Amino acid sequence: xxxxxxxxxxxxxxxxxxxxxxxxxxxxxxxxxxxxxxxxxxxxxxxxxxxxxxxxxxxxxxxxxxxxxxxxxxxxxxxxxxxxxxxxxxxxxxxxxxxxxxxxxxxxxxxxxxxxxxxxxxxxxxxxxxxxxxxxxxxxxxxxxxxxxxxxxxxxxxxxxxxxxxxxxxxxxxxxxxxxxxxxxxxxxxxxxxxxxxxxxxxxxxxxxxxxxxxxxxxxxxxxxxxxxxxxxxxxxxxxxxxxxxxxxxxxxxxxxxxxxxxxxxxxxxxxxxxxxxxxxxxxxxxxxxxxxxxxxxxxxxxxxxxxxxxxxxxxxxxxxxxxxxxxxxxxxxxxxxxxxxxxxxxxxxxxxxxxxxxx
Ligand code: FNR
Numbered sequence: 001x002x003x004x005x006x007x008x009x010x011x012x013x014x015x016x017x018x019x020x021x022x023x024x025x026x027x028x029x030x031x032x033x034x035x036x037x038x039x040x041x042x043x044x045x046x047x048x049x050x051x052x053x054x055x056x057x058x059x060x061x062x063x064x065x066x067x068x069x070x071x072x073x074x075x076x077x078x079x080x081x082x083x084x085x086x087x088x089x090x091x092x093x094x095x096x097x098x099x100x101x102x103x104x105x106x107x108x109x110x111x112x113x114x115x116x117x118x119x120x121x122x123x124x125x126x127x128x129x130x131x132x133x134x135x136x137x138x139x140x141x142x143x144x145x146x147x148x149x150x151x152x153x154x155x156x157x158x159x160x161x162x163x164x165x166x167x168x169x170x171x172x173x174x175x176x177x178x179x180x181x182x183x184x185x186x187x188x189x190x191x192x193x194x195x196x197x198x199x200x201x202x203x204x205x206x207x208x209x210x211x212x213x214x215x216x217x218x219x220x221x222x223x224x225x226x227x228x229x230x231x232x233x234x235x236x237x238x239x240x241x242x243x244x245x246x247x248x249x250x251x252x253x254x255x256x257x258x259x260x261x262x263x264x265x266x267x268x269x270x271x272x273x274x275x276x277x278x279x280x281x282x283x284x285x286x287x288x289x290x291x292x293x294x295x296x297x298x299x300x301x302x303x304x305x306x307x308x309x310x311x312x313x314x315x316x317x318x319x320x321x322x323x324x325x326x327x328x329x330x331x332x333x334x335x336x337x338x339x340x341x342x343x344x345x346x347x348x349x350x351x352x353x354x355x356x357x358x359x360x
Contacts, residue, residue, distance in 0.1 A: 031257065036261075043262030047355070048354075057337040057340060066126075067246065073101075077106055084177070107128070159209070225246075231266050239278070240274050249270050249283075263284035268298045
């Protein structure tokens with residue numbers, strides 16, 4: 001990039017210029033017609049902010065907690081696979097960037113670096129481990145044990161991938177992670193298949209998973225469990241009954257079932273359904289400080305970002321990811337000050353209104 005990025009979209013533009021078709025397609029792709037992918041962004045524009053004035057915003061406190069851990073601002077890193085195809089340092093750079101920005105990093109099961117290497121690269125950092133539950137239950141249990149031993153603070157169980165959706169860019173490019181990007185978490189039993197990512201992952205994940213299995217895995221670990229991929233009030237209530245510590249309202253960044261709603265549009269329903277019995281987070285299409293503001297106003301404790309972190313890695317490794325987080329932090333601070341909020345608790349639902357549902 002000739003000039004320094006000033007917003008998150010600038011990082012994607014840079015990635016489009018420098019990455020090969022295979023990795024670029026893998027990072028960018030949604031499922032099928034990519035309707036949900038686009039909707040995740042568009043839906044934010046339909047929510048409007050109603051600012052208050054004359055409320056002393058000379059200093060804004062952006063800090064908050066997730067699962068009792070203090071973070072300096074409510075933007076965390078979502079799990080994304082194969083970061084070695086974005087930058088040789090991959091997940092190590094991402095974990096260090098999140099730690100240096102004092103926020104939470106989530107490591108994907110499908111990481112290019114191992115659980116142990118990522119942990120020792122940022123040993124004091126707040127970190128969650130994202131788990132896919134595999135047909136091979138022994139391997140799943142081993143992953144949980146290793147994450148626990150390596151000091152991960154929570155387990156994020158992804159529940160929206162019983163099968164991998166159809167992602168056209170990956171099919172067309174026959175994307176398969178390059179050797180330095182392949183999954184480092186499996187010492188035996190699981191390996192990247194020769195046929196490319198699509199068929200490989202589909203084969204490994206257990207599509208027979210039910211709420212009962214989840215109860216088993218929950219009892220198997222001391223780590224608090226967050227369910228990632230909830231979009232309905234009904235499932236949110238079942239998640240609460242199952243005793244989860246948190247729910248991630250997510251449609252996998254538009255990469256799984258196409259035409260599901262944007263996450264920002266179902267967030268309030270999920271928040272209402274859980275009746276404060278667990279924390280609720282969201283991801284999907286968060287690119288601006290005003291997006292973060294809207295999600296918090298609608299009840300999210302924090303938001304997570306996926307693709308922008310990958311594009312930050314492409315731009316400049318650890319420093320690039322830090323820059324992405326810093327820009328979003330600064331934009332959130334500005335949104336808060338301009339809407340009369342001096343701290344996170346003041347970002348309430350009366351400060352946002354939906355363009356169609358409201359009377360604007
Ligand atoms: C993902 N996501 C994801 N989720 C997960 O639970 N495990 C994973 O391994 C991955 N891998 C992955 C790779 C890539 C390239 C992307 C873009 C996404 C989904 C991710 O955690 C998150 O839900 C979305 O990325 C959020 O949407 P945005 O921020 O990318 O719009």
